[in-house]
Amino acid sequence: MNPFDYRRAEDADSAVAAVAGRPAAAFLGGGTNLVDHMKLGIANPELLVDVTRLPLGGVEPLEDGGVRVGAGVRNSDLAADPLIRERYPVLSQALLSGASGQLRNLATTGGNLLQRTRCVYFQDVTTPCNKREPGSGCSAIGGWNRYHAVLGASDQCVAVHPSDMAVALCALDAVVRVQGPGGHRGIPLVDFHRLPGEEPDRDTVLEHGELITSIDLPELPMAARSKYRKVRDRASYAFALVSVAAALDVAGGRVREARIAFGGLAHKPWRATRAEEALRGEPATARAFGAAADAELADARPLPGNGFKVPMARSALVSTLTELAGEDA
Amino acid sequence: MEAEITLDVDGERHRITADTRTTVLDALRDHLGITSAKKGCDHGQCGACTVLADGRRVTTCLSLAVASQDVHFTTAQGLARDGGHPVQQAFLDHDAFQCGYCTPGQVCSAVGVLDEFGRGWPSAVTPDVRAEPELDDEEIRERMSGNLCRCGAYTGIVAAIGEVGGNR
Numbered sequence: 001m002n003p004f005d006y007r008r009a010e011d012a013d014s015a016v017a018a019v020a021g022r023p024a025a026a027f028l029g030g031g032t033n034l035v036d037h038m039k040l041g042i043a044n045p046e047l048l049v050d051v052t053r054l055p056l057g058g059v060e061p062l063e064d065g066g067v068r069v070g071a072g073v074r075n076s077d078l079a080a081d082p083l084i085r086e087r088y089p090v091l092s093q094a095l096l097s098g099a100s101g102q103l104r105n106l107a108t109t110g111g112n113l114l115q116r117t118r119c120v121y122f123q124d125v126t127t128p129c130n131k132r133e134p135g136s137g138c139s140a141i142g143g144w145n146r147y148h149a150v151l152g153a154s155d156q157c158v159a160v161h162p163s164d165m166a167v168a169l170c171a172l173d174a175v176v177r178v179q180g181p182g183g184h185r186g187i188p189l190v191d192f193h194r195l196p197g198e199e200p201d202r203d204t205v206l207e208h209g210e211l212i213t214s215i216d217l218p219e220l221p222m223a224a225r226s227k228y229r230k231v232r233d234r235a236s237y238a239f240a241l242v243s244v245a246a247a248l249d250v251a252g253g254r255v256r257e258a259r260i261a262f263g264g265l266a267h268k269p270w271r272a273t274r275a276e277e278a279l280r281g282e283p284a285t286a287r288a289f290g291a292a293a294d295a296e297l298a299d300a301r302p303l304p305g306n307g308f309k310v311p312m313a314r315s316a317l318v319s320t321l322t323e324l325a326g327e328d329a
Numbered sequence: 330m331e332a333e334i335t336l337d338v339d340g341e342r343h344r345i346t347a348d349t350r351t352t353v354l355d356a357l358r359d360h361l362g363i364t365s366a367k368k369g370c371d372h373g374q375c376g377a378c379t380v381l382a383d384g385r386r387v388t389t390c391l392s393l394a395v396a397s398q399d400v401h402f403t404t405a406q407g408l409a410r411d412g413g414h415p416v417q418q419a420f421l422d423h424d425a426f427q428c429g430y431c432t433p434g435q436v437c438s439a440v441g442v443l444d445e446f447g448r449g450w451p452s453a454v455t456p457d458v459r460a461e462p463e464l465d466d467e468e469i470r471e472r473m474s475g476n477l478c479r480c481g482a483y484t485g486i487v488a489a490i491g492e493v494g495g496n497r
């Protein structure tokens with residue numbers, strides 16, 4: 001680990017100014033991803049600006065019927081929050097399926113959104129990786145790619161985004177609120193993470209120095225009937241091979257509306273708009289759910305090591321929607 | 330770069346001068362001589378370094394000491410004072426350890442798990458996150474899954490936690 005300066009931020013303005021003013025400065029949340037990367041030599045900040053004491057806590061109902069989640073709220077507190085459990089169970093479940101109880105007590109919502117890929121080559125500084133070192137090549141293409149992307153990848157990078165929480169937020173149409181040197185802005189979660197394209201080193205649309213202050217959830221009554229399903233190599237404490245976040249609104253046996261996002265398939269949480277469209281007005285049956293999955297996955301381009309993800313994502317979606325359709329609203 | 334760091338551990342305040350790179354785990358072991366917290370993986374993957382921070386269980390290998398001032402830490406050593414914690418007695422009664430390397434982390438994690446149950450927190454295996462979870466073996470296993478051990482004393486550990494939680 002390289003030496004670094006540490007500063008505890010007094011307020012958001014000075015935190016933003018401190019990081020924006022220095023290219024090699026970084027915000028410090030729970031540290032469960034950043035400190036790991038500093039140990040591995042992937043991240044080498046010269047200044048850490050600790051934002052965990054800023055007043056960015058709290059889960060508050062908004063006047064428009066939504067809910068605001070502070071960027072400093074710990075993952076365990078968010079998962080256990082009564083408002084979240086009642087209104088957005090899919091978010092609670094997604095959080096609870098991630099990491100371990102000890103880590104969730106440290107991890108923050110802001111840090112969780114910005115955690116970086118678990119691609120083994122990205123984490124191993126002795127191997128080429130375009131995300132870690134632009135232009136060096138991609139070791140996963142033609143290497144071990146069991147965990148990698150089947151949708152939206154480029155010939156530069158085939159990594160997937162690892163966050164479970166972000167997949168639920170993507171289905172829920174959350175908005176990420178940020179404060180930067182130039183002021184405040186809101187970024188819809190679906191546009192927050194990037195596909196790799198020609199710049200795989202950029203995970204999100206955030207600019208250097210922009211501080212996440214909150215994540216806003218819109219009012220979404222149908223989310224009371226929602227679920228997160230995570231498929232992985234062991235029963236617990238492992239990253240997803242494939243995951244599904246879904247909310248379903250059924251009336252008279254027909255789908256009125258569906259909200260669906262996949263994890264483990266792409267460089268970003270994958271909002272399944274085609275599947276949502278295919279379902280609207282259809283009978284709430286396994287056959288219709290399967291057809292919707294097929295519509296979404298038609299463009300899948302699996303790698304030699306991860307062809308299983310396509311049928312796995314299909315079954316995960318069908319079973320999740322089938323369970324939701326069977327629930328009383 | 331050196332920093333003056335105040336750490337509050339097991340009810341005692343310590344002042345140390347340490348590099349900003351020092352993790353809480355290394356500060357406990359190398360600066361304060363508190364060796365109950367163990368270093369397994371050093372990357373958040375095994376749970377051996379678990380202690381209680383303001384009463385909540387956390388791993389300490391990815392937390393920087395300089396960022397953890399004014400946190401009250403309790404280690405397994407601290408829990409052992411005054412005759413020990415009921416979880417520690419239950420681990421003895423159920424033979425819930427083998428070589429013992431992972432035990433301090435398991436004990437701290439178990440204390441945290443029981444507190445989380447007490448507050449009605451759900452887990453990934455709770456059938457309905459809106460409802461209160463029940464302290465059954467499946468719930469205990471899921472909640473303890475952040476603590477990995479190659480000896481594998483898991484059966485005794487599940488029994489010990491169930492007993493203290495009033496499960497049997």
Ligand SMILES: Cc1cc2nc3c(=O)[nH]c(=O)nc-3n(C[C@H](O)[C@H](O)[C@H](O)COP(=O)(O)OP(=O)(O)OC[C@H]3O[C@@H](n4cnc5c(N)ncnc54)[C@H](O)[C@@H]3O)c2cc1C
Nearest residue numbers: 029030031032033034098099108110111112163164212373
């Ligand atoms: C063993 C292990 C298993 C895990 N398993 C899972 C899993 O199954 N599913 C899952 O989703 N996650 C998993 N995780 C990842 C974990 O969820 C993340 O490490 C955690 O959410 C990151 O949050 P943090 O607050 O610790 O972030 P940090 O490590 O503090 O920061 C991460 C990044 O975010 C930036 N940052 C932090 N806060 C802000 C802010 N407010 N504004 C702008 N930038 C900010 C930092 O500069 C850094 O770049 C696992 C982690 C470990 C170690």
Ligand code: SF4
Nearest residue numbers: 119129138157158159
């Ligand atoms: S998939 Fe992306 S992160 Fe992994 S080695 Fe290739 S470029 Fe790097």
Ligand code: FES
Nearest residue numbers: 369370371376390
């Ligand atoms: S040493 Fe901290 S989790 Fe393994």
Ligand code: FES
Nearest residue numbers: 428429431478480
């Ligand atoms: S008790 Fe022996 S390795 Fe865990």
